[in-house]
Amino acid sequence: MYIGIDVGTSTVKAAAFDSDGRELAVEARPVALALHGGHVEQDMEEVYAAVVGVLDALTARIAEPVELAGLTGQGDGVWLVDAAGRPVRPAASWMDGRAHELLDQWLADGTFETVFRRTGSAMFPGCPGPLLAWFDRYEPAALDAAATALYCKDMVFRRLTGAPATTDVSDASMPFLDPRTRTYDNRVVELLGLTHRRGLLAPIGDPIATAEAREGLPPGTRLANGPYDLPSCALGAGVTAPGDGLLIVGTCLASLVATTDLDLKGEPAGLYISTDRPGHWLRAMPAMVGTAALDWVLTTTGVGHEEVDALLAETPPGANGVRVLPYFAPSGERAPFVEPRLRAELTGVCLESTKADLVRATCEGIGFAARHCLQAAGLTGSLAVCGGGTRSPAWMRLLADVLGRPLRVVEGEVGARGAVLAAAERFGAALDAAAWTEPTAVVEPDAARAAYYANLYEDHLARLAQARDRTRA
Known part of the structure; x- marks a missing residue:
């Protein structure tokens, strides 16, 4: 038996x-997010107890x-621990928006762009740089x-094994890591005013570093602290060849493309995630909100998740003129552009609009955001494509049409699967990665609907440009 642990944002x-x-069994526990005044925090003890409980x-x-x-989990945020690995305060989530004023300042004075040109990381309010500065x-x-500002999975690994506090190159990628040397860029630390806090940055461990679990797993179980959830999902979906991509339709809408080309000259957005293989990166455009946008619409309209497929069938492409810009996060958007104050917009609604129109328009808006990324x-x-959204066949067909390309649907616990594959490589265990990452289905786009959505996508971009202009006004 091989076990993958995925410490997600809400589960x-x-x-x-x-x-x-073959997936034999899954155990899951919910964990809470505390939201107050733009702050989004998590209780580390609750998160750790959930890990031990599911194991x-x-x-x-x-x-x-x-x-x-193998262990993976949510990235970014700040998880402050003392020398014994115990929480100093609640963790600040990657969804946290408290540092948006600092980011506004860095956007205005050029610090934001300078950091991107050095590291390939476009900072957003919930990443460690702005949060530590706040x-x-x-x-x-x-x-x-x-003693250390860890990331989620690193806090769990420290507690499970008692190993010294470290992180890996994937989590370290945002925003302090030089992707060429795979070490922290001290000039970036200085630019963010954190030189006197440099000692808090977690040491970057050897990719093959492992430890034996002390609880939650049988005594002595070999446990690898793998890449965080985005690169783990890429491994679990078989996305390793340059040019191939992965769309994670989860709480966060993440787009990843494997690459051997490090180009720091483009628009500052997203990040380059370093992988265990030097010279190989994932060009990541992790939009802030994916299924969370649909969850908000469903909750607001009193619709259950089990009704989504039927509702998508009730209204035609274009949702009878209803449009949604799906930027629901309190901290704005971070990919494929950074606008900390951008908010969602719902337009085209009239007394004849239905719940089905609202649901379809939201799914289409998320699809357009994915295409952009x-x-x-x-x-x-x-x-x-993987994530909770894959449980809706109708949404997958809609996404294939909006994106205008076939989708290799990979179901199940893809992040946990990737964590196992990363652990197997680090331990030298022989697993057939191709068999482990075989898609469960391939969804082909409809040519006529794809052409219709191509035109609607241009309208989405135009409305987005107007919304960004209003945000800056």
């Missing part, structure tokens, strides 16, 4: 696989010995009490 999961990559439940269900385990200015006692990331090859 912690552990999945068991056999040696051929205890999973290993109790399956009697097979555990060959190895804490340094407004809550310095928390930084004084901390994938184009900016340089997609030229095949496209895989």
